[in-house]
Amino acid sequence: MSDLERVLRSTRVITPEGTRPASVAVAAGKIVDVLPHDAEAPPGVPVEDFGDDALLPGLVDTHVHVNDPGRSEWEGFWTATRAAAAGGITTLVDMPLNSLPPTTTTAHLQVKRETAAPKAHIDVGFWGGALPDNVHELRPLHDAGVHGFKCFLSPSGVDEFPQLDQRQLRRSLTEIAGFGGLLIVHAEDPHQLAGAPQRGGERYADFLASRPRDAENTAIRTLIELARELDARVHVLHLSSSDALPLIAEAKRAGVRVTVESCPHFLTLTAEEVPDGATEFKCCPPIREAANQDALWQGLADGTIDCVVSDHSPSTADLKTGDFATAWGGISSLQLGLPAIWTEARGRGHTLDDVVRWMSTAPAAIAGLADKGAIEAGKDADFAVLAPERSFTVDPARLQHRNPITAYAGKTLHGVVTSTWLRGRRVLGDDGFTEPSGRLLRAH
Ligand SMILES: [Zn+2]
Numbered sequence: 380m381s382d383l384e385r386v387l388r389s390t391r392v393i394t395p396e397g398t399r400p401a402s403v404a405v406a407a408g409k410i411v412d413v414l415p416h417d418a419e420a421p422p423g424v425p426v427e428d429f430g431d432d433a434l435l436p437g438l439v440d441t442h443v444h445v446n447d448p449g450r451s452e453w454e455g456f457w458t459a460t461r462a463a464a465a466g467g468i469t470t471l472v473d474m475p476l477n478s479l480p481p482t483t484t485t486a487h488l489q490v491k492r493e494t495a496a497p498k499a500h501i502d503v504g505f506w507g508g509a510l511p512d513n514v515h516e517l518r519p520l521h522d523a524g525v526h527g528f529k530c531f532l533s534p535s536g537v538d539e540f541p542q543l544d545q546r547q548l549r550r551s552l553t554e555i556a557g558f559g560g561l562l563i564v565h566a567e568d569p570h571q572l573a574g575a576p577q578r579g580g581e582r583y584a585d586f587l588a589s590r591p592r593d594a595e596n597t598a599i600r601t602l603i604e605l606a607r608e609l610d611a612r613v614h615v616l617h618l619s620s621s622d623a624l625p626l627i628a629e630a631k632r633a634g635v636r637v638t639v640e641s642c643p644h645f646l647t648l649t650a651e652e653v654p655d656g657a658t659e660f661k662c663c664p665p666i667r668e669a670a671n672q673d674a675l676w677q678g679l680a681d682g683t684i685d686c687v688v689s690d691h692s693p694s695t696a697d698l699k700t701g702d703f704a705t706a707w708g709g710i711s712s713l714q715l716g717l718p719a720i721w722t723e724a725r726g727r728g729h730t731l732d733d734v735v736r737w738m739s740t741a742p743a744a745i746a747g748l749a750d751k752g753a754i755e756a757g758k759d760a761d762f763a764v765l766a767p768e769r770s771f772t773v774d775p776a777r778l779q780h781r782n783p784i785t786a787y788a789g790k791t792l793h794g795v796v797t798s799t800w801l802r803g804r805r806v807l808g809d810d811g812f813t814e815p816s817g818r819l820l821r822a823h
Contacts, residue, residue: 382406384803386420387427387762389434393735394754402426403434405760408802412756429764432797435735436754437469437501437761438717439742441526442616442640442688444709445471445503448494449479453694454781456498459713460817462691462779464807466714467763467796469501470743470751470820475508475529476540477692483508483540485519492819499817500806501799502761504746506563509551511541517554524821526746527561527614532598533569536663536708542569549605556611561745563614566598567664579704581656586703590665592620599623603630603637612636614745617690619645619664621674628683638685638745641675643719644710646687648786658699658706660786662690676727679737686741689716693782711785714778718792721767725793731767747822760803769795 384405392401392413400416420426440463447455463471473491475482482488482505495503507525509517517528530551531542543551555562571594578585599615603626606613615627618641630637644662649669653660660666678684692709700706712719717738724734743752750759770793775783798808806813 383411383421383424385425385427387429387434387800388416389429390416390431391433391731392754393433393435393731395740398433398730398732403754405803408760410754410756410758410760413754433731433765433767434754435467435731435763435765436739436752436758437763437799437801438467438738439470439746439748439751440468440688440691440713440716441472441686441742441746442474442642442690443471443713444474444477444692445495446477448490450477452781453477456495456503458779458781459691460498460500460503460815461812462713464500464799464812465779465796467717467765467799468713469761469763469799469801470504470748471501472504472506472526472746475506476535476537479539481508481540482506482525483510483513484516485523488520488523488525496819498815499819500812500815501801501817502820503817504748504820504822508540509543509555509562511543511547514551514554517551517560518558521558521560524823526822527563528555529563529565529616531565533565533567533572533594535565545601552605552609552611552613556609561612561614563616564602565616566602567594568597568601571597577704579702581701581703583650583653583655583657583660583703586661587650587665587667589704590663592622592667595620595664596623596626600626603627603635606637607633607635610636615639617642617645617664618675618684619667619671621671621678624674624678624683631683639683640686640688640742641679641684642690643687643712643716644786646672646675646679647719647723656701658701658703659784660710661703661706661708662692662710663708680729686745687716687720687737688742689713691780693780693784695782696784699784711780711782712787713780715773715785715787715792717763717765717796718771718794719787721794722792748820760800762800763796764798766795766797767793769793771795
């Protein structure tokens with residue numbers, strides 16, 4: 380063990396076998412061993428003893444809209460990766476839209492990489508985009524290392540990223556299945572949306588009625604049938620409608636290769652509490668009723684929902700008008716997902732092991748990040764140190780993302796991230812952030 384860089388020690392290390400006292404040995408940026416708590420470090424090897432603070436594998440957030448370049452006034456790699464690190468996240472995968480250019484060609488991917496490289500405080504991977512006219516780009520993007528492809532079935536909110544119709548969806552998914560790729564889908568049915576009452580205005584109830592559960596249910600049913608037929612791998616983004624859980628569970632039992640994510644806002648905020656005009660709570664699909672949220676938690680508990688990721692999608696304040704129809708849709712939560720989920724999870728009888736599975740292990744597996752997502756020998760030495768019993772009140776001005784807007788303002792949350800570690804080095808601690816040391820990741 381003479382080449383050890385350091386040992387990280389805690390009475391609560393979250394490992395795949397459960398939470399236990401341990402000392403984690405790190406060399407060359409990797410976890411090389413998980414030893415007993417009282418294991419002696421070789422002379423000269425520094426020991427970081429976190430006492431009773433929990434040592435988690437760094438979280439993996441596979442749903443982040445960084446918007447850089449092109450809309451970097453909304454968010455950028457510098458601010459997003461700092462917010463992520465402050466939230467215990469050590470890997471994020473950037474969504475292909477809202478930046479200009481969108482990540483829909485290999486040339487665009489190169490622009491994204493060059494933009495991100497000098498600013499990344501944590502590791503960054505990229506999703507590609509599947510558009511009506513870029514099927515020929517999917518294989519080259521896959522070969523260039525994107526983790527999969529995002530598409531919309533209804534309007535995306537930005538003109539340069541049009542949705543796929545049924546014929547285009549089939550064509551793209553056939554192509555992606557041909558090289559063993561993954562399609563990740565914003566699943567709301569455009570016809571159901573068009574048929575819903577579109578009243579606009581500041582009433583949240585009207586906004587909720589404009590994005591009905593059936594739009595999600597219908598789109599998910601269609602997607603599952605196509606995945607079954609083509610034996611393709613698909614992932615349902617930001618599940619909000621709990622009505623879709625039975626059909627997802629049935630598909631999984633039948634061997635359809637479908638995975639599902641939900642988000643902190645669906646699992647911790649409710650429609651009943653959204654004030655009229657408070658468009659910091661607007662996202663699509665929308666935050667639904669408390670009873671729906673209870674069912675989503677049941678879906679998490681029984682494994683129908685695989686993971687929890689942020690869907691951090693910020694904008695400037697001027698785009699968050701008081702009209703739910705025209706305000707930018709997106710919730711900023713990169714830094715708050717862990718405490719928000721932990722606060723709710725502990726109240727519902729879940730453990731930090733569950734939270735780690737949902738927010739690190741499972742998203743890493745879905746995105747094909749084999750080096751991430753667990754504290755075990757061979758993985759990258761990425762960690763979040765969490766004081767689970769400490770609490771804080773969310774002050775938007777103290778968050779690291781670019782525009783200080785969040786639906787969690789004023790909430791008291793449990794779980795304070797006290798330091799964050801990337802490949803064995805502290806990237807955030809009491810003395811603030813270090814210089815950017817994140818790497819750009821490539822799938823497979
Ligand atoms: Zn999104």
